[in-house]
Amino acid sequence: MEKLLAEIRNCKTCLPFLEHGVHPVLSAHPKSKIAIIGQAPGSIVHKTGIPWDDKSGERLRDWLGVDTSGFYNAELFALIPMGFCYPGKGKSGDLPPRGECAPQWHKLLFRSLNEIDLILLIGSYAQKYYLNDRAKNTLTETVQNFEAYLPKYLPLPHPSPRNNIWFKKNPWFNDDLIPVLREEIMRYQI
Structure with a gap:
């Protein structure tokens, strides 16, 4: 695992396409129990090199009901984005x-992650990649049908503050899904 993580952190595959350079950010351990598959590091995470070290990460930790030390325990959480480097800015946010x-x-x-029991799929990129044709037409539909993907997967919206309107339009997320998510996480005695 250490060799693989070193290879990923030294990856330069996308260098010609990344205005801000390569800086692969992830965290994993052979004993990780839960994989969190996110989108890609944002500009803050690109600078710090710490996964989910931003407002999105704060909201995600709140959803999970874990503190920072629990969240960054690689024997518990593998933090794996779909794209390991900051993709840069587009017209309406990050690319x-x-x-x-x-x-x-x-x-x-x-x-190398043989002990993963649960995979949290954050955002439509992770959901489409891992659920393939099992994903619904929209992220909202996929997340609403979260129970259909358990016990292996649990789809979530991205916790970005940019999604505050989505959270206001979908109060069922906090009422119905967050308690299930926390119950799943508590199985690991966090």
């Missing part, structure tokens, strides 16, 4: 994750 990372690295990572 999508680069498409090269997941096919190049995810299978190799999961071969």
Whole structure:
């Protein structure tokens, strides 16, 4: 695992396409129990090199009901984005994750993550990649039908503050899904 993580952190596959350079950000351990598959690092995470080290990460930790030390315990959580480097800014926010990372690295990572019991799929990129044709037409539909993907997967919207309107329009998320998510996480005695 250490060798694989070093290879990923030294990956330069997308260098020609990344205005801010490569800085792959992830965290994993052979004993990780829960994989959190996110989108791609934002500009803050690109600078700090710490996964989910931003407002989105604060909201995610709140959803999970874990503190920072529990969240960054790699024996518990593997933090794996779809794209390992910050993709840059687009017209309406960050660009999508680069498409090269997941096919190049995810299978190799999961071969070394033998104790993963639950995979949290955050955002439509992770959901479409991992659920394939089982994903519904929209992120909202996929997340609403979260029970259909358990016990292996649990789809979530992205916790970005940019999604505050979505959260206001979908109060069922906090009422119905968050309690199930926390119950799942509590099985690991966090």
